[in-house]
Structures are given as C-alpha cells and as structure tokens.
Amino acid sequence: xxxxxxxxHHVILSEAASLELGCNYSYGGTVNLFWYVQYPGQHxxxxxxxxxxxxxxxxxKGFEAEFIKSKFxxxxxxxxxxxxxxxxxxxxxxxNTDKLIFGxxxxxxxxx
Amino acid sequence: EAGVVQSPRYKIIEKxxxxxxxxxxxxxxxxxxxxxxxxxxxxxxxxxxxxxxAVDDSQLPKDRFSAERLKGVDSTLKIQxxxxxxxxxxxxxxxxxxxxxxxxxxxxTRLTVV
Numbered sequence: 017x018x019x020x021x022x023x024x025h026h027v028i029l030s031e032a033a034s035l036e037l038g039c040n041y042s043y044g045g046t047v048n049l050f051w052y053v054q055y056p057g058q059h060x061x062x063x064x065x066x067x068x069x070x071x072x073x074x075x076x077k078g079f080e081a082e083f084i085k086s087k088f089x090x091x092x093x094x095x096x097x098x099x100x101x102x103x104x105x106x107x108x109x110x111x112n113t114d115k116l117i118f119g120x121x122x123x124x125x126x127x128x
Numbered sequence: 129e130a131g132v133v134q135s136p137r138y139k140i141i142e143k144x145x146x147x148x149x150x151x152x153x154x155x156x157x158x159x160x161x162x163x164x165x166x167x168x169x170x171x172x173x174x175x176x177x178x179x180x181x182a183v184d185d186s187q188l189p190k191d192r193f194s195a196e197r198l199k200g201v202d203s204t205l206k207i208q209x210x211x212x213x214x215x216x217x218x219x220x221x222x223x224x225x226x227x228x229x230x231x232x233x234x235x236x237t238r239l240t241v242v
Contacts, residue, residue, distance in 0.1 A: 020170075022170075048228075048230075050230055052233075058235075059131075059219075059233045059234060059235045059236060060171075060219070060221075060233040061233075062230050062232075065230050067228065106170050106171070114159070114176070114178075114183075114225065115173070115176075115184065116161065116173065116176075116221075116231055117173070118163075118170035118171045118172070119170050120168075120169055120170045121168075121169065121170045
C-alpha cells in the first residue's frame with residue numbers, strides 16, 4: 017500500500033537555526049509531491065509542490081524542497097527559521113491515480 | 129474568489145446521534161475530497177469525488193458514514209449513528225484535475241462526540 021513517512025514528529029529550534037524535515041514515500045509510479053503547512057487555528061495551506069522538471073523547488077516564505085527519486089524522498093528545508101514558522105508541516109504524495117496521501121505531520125516549534 | 133467553505137466549524141453531539149457536514153468547493157473544481165484528521169495525525173482520506181462520481185471510497189466506513197455530491201458541486205458527509213471514536217476534524221478539499229492543481233482545503237469541522 018502507498019504510504020508517506022515523516023521521520024520527525026516534533027522539532028524544536030531557536031530562531032535563525034536551519035531546518036530540514038524528512039519525507040519518504042512508498043509508491044513506484046509517477047508522483048506529484050507537496051508540502052502543506054497548518055498554522056495554529058488555520059487551515060492547511062500549500063507551501064510548495066513538485067510535478068516535474070527541476071527537482072529542487074522553492075516555495076513561499078523561503079522554504080525549499082528537493083525531490084530525490086532514487087531515495088523516494090522529498091525533504092523540506094529552510095536555512096534560517098523564524099518564530100512565525102511555528103506550525104505543523106505535512107508531506108503529501110499524489111499518485112498517478114490521483115490518490116492524495118498525507119504523512120503524519122511534523123510539529124515545529126521555533127523559540128525566539 | 130472564495131476558498132473551500134465548510135460548515136459548521138464546530139459540532140458537539142451525543143453518541144448515537146446523527147451528524148452532517150457540508151462543503152462548498154472552489155467554483156469549477158471537479159475533484160472533491162473528504163478527509164478525517166485525528167489529533168496529532170495527518171489527514172486520512174475518506175472519499176474522493178470526480179464531479180458527482182465517488183471514485184475512491186475504499187476508506188469510508190460504510191456502515192455508518194455516507195456522502196453525496198449532487199450535481200457535482202456541493203457535498204455532504206453524514207455519520208449515523210456517531211460513536212465516540214468519530215471525534216476528529218473533518219476536512220474538505222477541492223482541486224482541478226484538468227489543470228492539475230493542488231488540493232485546496234477548507235477550515236474543517238471539528239466534531240466532538242460525547
């Protein structure tokens with residue numbers, strides 16, 4: 017069965033620290049990849065997406081992610097986090113049958 | 129343009145009672161998803177529609193859950209009867225398969241069964 021794994025359940029950082037959140041998926045076919053963010057009290061919002069082309073994609077608020085096909089990974093990165101990045105982050109995979117599967121999420125807390 | 133609209137935002141019911149959630153997707157979006165999100169977990173798909181057809185309902189507990197999307201626009205998700213374990217946030221999302229967009233989510237309905 018298709019699945020998405022997020023290795024970090026809870027990450028605590030100080031402002032200006034670098035961030036990398038892991039995401040691996042299990043599906044052998046063509047995929048679209050997404051990172052969504054959920055700020056406290058708000059709905060899920062798209063952070064960035066990968067459909068094809070350059071495997072390094074840039075999203076909003078300085079976030080980027082790299083698709084490594086051989087590792088079935090789509091890790092999220094940000095060189096310097098801010099307090100306002102405190103949120104829950106979800107990796108998602110859409111299969112070629114349009115099934116959209118989410119990981120369990122990573123809670124990020126950034127302290128000033 | 130308005131995003132995905134869900135109502136109600138919150139619902140508290142006693143167990144064994146019925147409950148219904150409503151979703152109005154973004155205009156023109158043919159794909160509609162219902163997800164359930166338990167506390168500390170990621171969204172889990174319940175059902176996906178393409179227009180008015182349910183194309184993936186394999187995760188929908190059909191003994192108590194039902195959904196419909198009449199005319200391929202608005203959708204309702206119903207639980208009858210509700211159980212304590214149904215307490216969760218129910219999320220609706222929509223997307224445009226033709227334009228290959230991402231899924232856009234509503235605010236969700238937080239259900240508490242007591």
